[in-house]
Amino acid sequence: MSPTAVPALPAADRAVETTRSWKAPIAYAVFTVLAIVFFGLLHRSGDATFRLANAGDFIALPDVPLPATGTGIVVIVLLALATVFAAVQVSRYRPVPLWLTAVFAVLFVIGFLAWAAAGATIPVPGLLVGALGLSVPLVFGALGGVISERVGVVNIAIEGQFLAGAFTSAMIGSLTGSAWVGLVGALVAGVLVSFVLAAFSIKYLVDQVIVGVVINAFVSGLTGFLYSQVLSPAEQTLNVGIRFPTLPIPVLHQIPVIGPVFFEQNVIVYLAYIAVAVVTFALFKTRWGLRLRAVGEHPQAADTVGINVARTRFWNVSLAGAIAGLGGAYFTLGSVGPFAKDMTAGAGYIALAAVIFGRWDPIRATLAALLFGFASNLQNVLGSINSPVPSEFLLMLPYVVTIFAVAGLVGQVRGPAASGKPYIKS
Incomplete structure (x- = not known):
């Protein structure tokens, strides 16, 4: 048997996977070694206190103190077992x-927080609320990216769609005095940006990555110019x-810990919940989703059964742009309010x-977007408790997590077969 040959497998195993x-x-092992170094060799004394309730909560949960050294040892053992x-x-x-x-990620985070916050208190509800807030635009952008790439078009222009949605929603919302009208404006702005991407990549067969990068640069420059010359x-x-007001959901918002996080939000956050459910169901359970996936996997076969490939791609890329535009609206209508130059700060690429x-x-x-949002907010929380982690590393943290996640933790991945490839009808 050659070194690379696959040995004979039982029928059940062959049905599961034929490659490895x-x-x-390897990624698990790297993080386990990091845990041994920091939680073991560089252990810190004292307890890290996790505050689970805010003042005025319907059910006030007690604080949970965790010894930094003991928690670190337990986490190291569990991480090693998971790696094996x-x-x-x-x-x-x-x-x-x-x-x-x-589970591995949660264990590592608990060990890291116990180590970094030894002798301090971490407000868990505040950490989670901030993480969700930073994740919401990423969720909309990721959903738009999934739809666009599933239909065969690489959507590098998510950043541009975010910026266009944020700018338009702020300006139209301010002119009309209605956040709802501003939200509709963000949808339209996202669609208009996606029209440019669709036209050049589908009709004129221009390289989709290049078009996306150019669109991002153009929208960044245009919104920056209009901000300085018109808005300011x-x-x-x-x-x-x-801004949209906070709308607590009765009863649900009183659930300890998760209630204030998920059910005491504004309209755009609730729309994100609905969007995830609708896109997931429609993509895998409807005729529309079947056609979309067929065009992204094998456009020629889809064409032979009567599906208009170009039209399917065009309108679904436009839908993806509308969803990303909602993510852009969150930066203004759902968060800070006024528009600022380049306020999305590269969130489209994340x-x-x-x-x-x-x-x-x-x-x-969506889970990946929540992970990146958590990593982004973690730097703010650790900075506020004077953690020994260098501030420069805290600023790098979201992007380090992104690199590790994409390069290591996802294992072997294969995108839609026709994603990024223009279709020429024969």
């Missing part, structure tokens, strides 16, 4: 379960800062990474 990728076990289990799974040509990656001189009229990390699946991409 060691990326996930992942290696055994891969050696048997079985995939590493998604739940194992989730007339802030009291064109950039007032209209959303694109969430698409890859999520293997072009709406649920997985």
